Amino acid sequence: MNKNTLVLEVEYDLANGVFSEIYKVYNIDYAPYILKSFYIENDVNDISFRTNLSEWFKGRSIPR
Secondary structure (H helix, E strand, O other), X not given: OEOOEOOEEEEEEOOOOEEEEEXXXXXXXXXXXXXXXXXXXXXXXXXHHHHHHXXXXXXXXXXX
16 A cells, blocks of 8 residues: 555565565556566566565564
């Protein structure tokens, strides 16, 4: 989500700390720039897109 806008529908693997599956991209325009640059419309499970999503998400987490 980006405030009130649905962006992605994903599955997060908590044990490994990565996104294991991207089901649907609703509105890529509301995603962070780093994700938009790796987005391929017909291949949402592209490894570079999922890797960058996971890395971006790790940077957004609250430290222990």
